[in-house]
Amino acid sequence: MKHLLLAAAAASLALPVTAQEPAPIPSPGEIAAAAPASDWIAIAPSDLLVMDLSPDATGKARRVVIQLMPAPFSQGWIGNIRKLAAAHWWDGTSINRVQDNYVVQWGDATEKKALPRGLAVVPESGYQVSEPAQSMPIIETFYRNRERLKALVNQQRSGKPLVIYAPDMRTKIDPYSDFQAFAGGWPFAGSNGVWPVHCYGMVGVGRNLSPDTGSGAELYTVIGHAPRHLDQNIALVGRVISGIEHLSSLPRGTGALGFYETEAERVPIASIRIASELPVADQPRFEYLSTESDSFARYADARANRRDPFFIKPAGGADICNIPVPVRPVTK
Amino acid sequence: MKHLLLAAAAASLALPVTAQEPAPIPSPGEIAAAAPASDWIAIAPSDLLVMDLSPDATGKARRVVIQLMPAPFSQGWIGNIRKLAAAHWWDGTSINRVQDNYVVQWGDATEKKALPRGLAVVPESGYQVSEPAQSMPIIETFYRNRERLKALVNQQRSGKPLVIYAPDMRTKIDPYSDFQAFAGGWPFAGSNGVWPVHCYGMVGVGRNLSPDTGSGAELYTVIGHAPRHLDQNIALVGRVISGIEHLSSLPRGTGALGFYETEAERVPIASIRIASELPVADQPRFEYLSTESDSFARYADARANRRDPFFIKPAGGADICNIPVPVRPVTK
Numbered sequence: 306m307k308h309l310l311l312a313a314a315a316a317s318l319a320l321p322v323t324a325q326e327p328a329p330i331p332s333p334g335e336i337a338a339a340a341p342a343s344d345w346i347a348i349a350p351s352d353l354l355v356m357d358l359s360p361d362a363t364g365k366a367r368r369v370v371i372q373l374m375p376a377p378f379s380q381g382w383i384g385n386i387r388k389l390a391a392a393h394w395w396d397g398t399s400i401n402r403v404q405d406n407y408v409v410q411w412g413d414a415t416e417k418k419a420l421p422r423g424l425a426v427v428p429e430s431g432y433q434v435s436e437p438a439q440s441m442p443i444i445e446t447f448y449r450n451r452e453r454l455k456a457l458v459n460q461q462r463s464g465k466p467l468v469i470y471a472p473d474m475r476t477k478i479d480p481y482s483d484f485q486a487f488a489g490g491w492p493f494a495g496s497n498g499v500w501p502v503h504c505y506g507m508v509g510v511g512r513n514l515s516p517d518t519g520s521g522a523e524l525y526t527v528i529g530h531a532p533r534h535l536d537q538n539i540a541l542v543g544r545v546i547s548g549i550e551h552l553s554s555l556p557r558g559t560g561a562l563g564f565y566e567t568e569a570e571r572v573p574i575a576s577i578r579i580a581s582e583l584p585v586a587d588q589p590r591f592e593y594l595s596t597e598s599d600s601f602a603r604y605a606d607a608r609a610n611r612r613d614p615f616f617i618k619p620a621g622g623a624d625i626c627n628i629p630v631p632v633r634p635v636t637k
Numbered sequence: 638m639k640h641l642l643l644a645a646a647a648a649s650l651a652l653p654v655t656a657q658e659p660a661p662i663p664s665p666g667e668i669a670a671a672a673p674a675s676d677w678i679a680i681a682p683s684d685l686l687v688m689d690l691s692p693d694a695t696g697k698a699r700r701v702v703i704q705l706m707p708a709p710f711s712q713g714w715i716g717n718i719r720k721l722a723a724a725h726w727w728d729g730t731s732i733n734r735v736q737d738n739y740v741v742q743w744g745d746a747t748e749k750k751a752l753p754r755g756l757a758v759v760p761e762s763g764y765q766v767s768e769p770a771q772s773m774p775i776i777e778t779f780y781r782n783r784e785r786l787k788a789l790v791n792q793q794r795s796g797k798p799l800v801i802y803a804p805d806m807r808t809k810i811d812p813y814s815d816f817q818a819f820a821g822g823w824p825f826a827g828s829n830g831v832w833p834v835h836c837y838g839m840v841g842v843g844r845n846l847s848p849d850t851g852s853g854a855e856l857y858t859v860i861g862h863a864p865r866h867l868d869q870n871i872a873l874v875g876r877v878i879s880g881i882e883h884l885s886s887l888p889r890g891t892g893a894l895g896f897y898e899t900e901a902e903r904v905p906i907a908s909i910r911i912a913s914e915l916p917v918a919d920q921p922r923f924e925y926l927s928t929e930s931d932s933f934a935r936y937a938d939a940r941a942n943r944r945d946p947f948f949i950k951p952a953g954g955a956d957i958c959n960i961p962v963p964v965r966p967v968t969k
Contacts, residue, residue: 403886405882405885406837406838406885480941480952480953481952481954481956505861532959533959534941534943534952538947538948538950549737550737550889553886553889554737554885554889555886556882556886557882609866611866614846616870617847618869618870620812620866622812623812624812624865624956626862627864627865
């Protein structure tokens with residue numbers, strides 16, 4: 306009996322390929338891996354937030370790396386986060402909440418630690434980018450990519466065999482927005498305005514009831530199915546690009562909303578720093594696949610239409626959170 | 638400083654409510670909890686698969702309860718699963734794979750354990766229910782619920798303030814299907830035919846390359862964003878209704894596809910049984926909220942349009958995997 310695999314990429318590579326057989330169609334991951342170096346964009350260390358948890362029970366280090374969002378998104382909260390990191394404010398705080406299929410949340414469990422001075426109070430209008438900011442390059446890119454998708458769809462409708470991830474951009478295919486597209490390496494949705502979306506691994510700002518919008522001191526990341534109902538209701542500031550398993554595999558909290566009920570359950574945070582403030586040798590280095598590259602278009606198409614050997618029926622579409630932007634460590 | 642909550646249900650309940658203030662609008666969970674007992678349907682013990690893992694490091698029991706799908710869905714594989722459970726085939730096997738944001742998979746890591754005789758070999762046509770089976774009651778319900786949604790949308794278009802979870806059933810709002818609806822307590826999608834969908838917690842059958850469809854001996858559950866590209870490519874046989882945290886919080890495997898690389902990492906399975914084969918006192922008892930009830934319609938509407946106090950902007954829609962069917966233990 307063969308080893309039954311759910312996604313048999315490994316098995317397919319092991320199959321004998323004769324001269325008569327066509328080469329296997331590459332998987333999305335293989336398409337990304339084969340992209341030219343020029344399609345990969347380095348992430349500046351000043352845009353990385355490095356969270357070091359206490360070592361695990363076996364003494365192994367637990368580092369989580371978060372990429373912060375680019376302007377014009379959520380910059381008020383991100384400015385606060387930079388100040389909190391510079392003040393070493395999170396050192397000695399903890400992971401306080403792990404709710405299955407929802408979020409992991411961290412910050413000050415005592416609720417008494419004084420915040421640094423000068424943190425911004427960001428209005429709710431900051432949850433999305435509306436008209437005045439739409440001349441920003443990333444927003445222009447978003448709209449350009451959206452038009453490009455429409456053009457691809459029109460080509461497809463005219464009979465050319467193009468298949469893309471949004472099967473029909475002229476009708477509503479996302480229950481949460483009028484349209485969706487990638488830009489500058491990030492997934493966005495839009496109707497009136499443009500906003501980042503709550504996909505797996507996205508990092509947001511805990512808050513109290515409206516009109517509170519949170520300071521950025523209390524953060525969470527998504528560890529389940531995309532809770533898109535939070536879009537436009539809470540600020541997103543980044544995404545976990547490495548080490549999410551140190552958060553997603555933590556024991557679930559048994560209190561209300563998955564909060565840990567005892568101090569012993571909380572996971573200590575040794576430090577949170579902007580990577581550029583770490584010694585150079587200790588700075589993580591990552592790069593992402595340009596969402597404006599042809600490689601990404603092929604990757605996204607393959608995510609929406611799996612033709613690699615395991616699949617028998619390509620879906621013909623994908624929701625935006627099922628097309629994660631490829632990010633990898635810089636190895637050289 | 639107040640304790641910043643991501644979903645401040647607890648905080649909102651603690652707010653003082655004066656006579657002048659309207660009562661807070663209930664959350665989806667509160668709507669389900671307030672449903673009359675007649676809207677809850679007991680799950681037969683013969684439809685529950687009970688997986689007991691070895692106790693955790695602190696000696697605590699780890700029980701996972703899976704509800705099997707109703708006819709006419711995936712019955713070939715489910716028949717095999719009943720035989721495997723009756724033969725105690727899984728006892729002594731293990732959890733072998735934990736891939737972050739994807740699946741946990743279990744079965745025989747040695748790949749050498751003989752299967753019981755008489756297991757069915759199920760054809761790929763079993764991945765969906767097509768025309769001949771559409772007179773089955775659950776399929777009729779699916780189509781009836783779909784028509785009901787359409788009627789609700791038409792009411793909404795005529796100006797009545799009905800807001801439902803599918804903002805426009807006449808256009809394509811799901812990238813993966815032409816339409817989607819609940820029936821008999823389960824989420825389904827359809828185009829030509831009807832099939833179950835890969836939401837968080839759904840349980841499927843590992844397989845090798847086509848035309849293999851798997852026997853049911855190798856099972857997985859979804860622990861991340863819904864991998865809907867697997868729909869119609871692999872059999873779904875049920876869903877985890879209790880104890881998924883014993884799977885989703887396991888350490889991620891470091892081998893290809895998240896497989897554990899060493900025997901020591903694998904989590905032993907003490908036993909898997911159909912609940913009706915357990916002593917009565919040890920049989921778990923669960924019930925689900927009827928998807929044909931008005932309570933469920935209100936619950937689904939509230940999932941798509943959060944109006945409880947934490948939210949400032951209801952989404953106006955939800956994807957089907959963001960409307961989990963409420964399931965709870967029977968307490969009396």
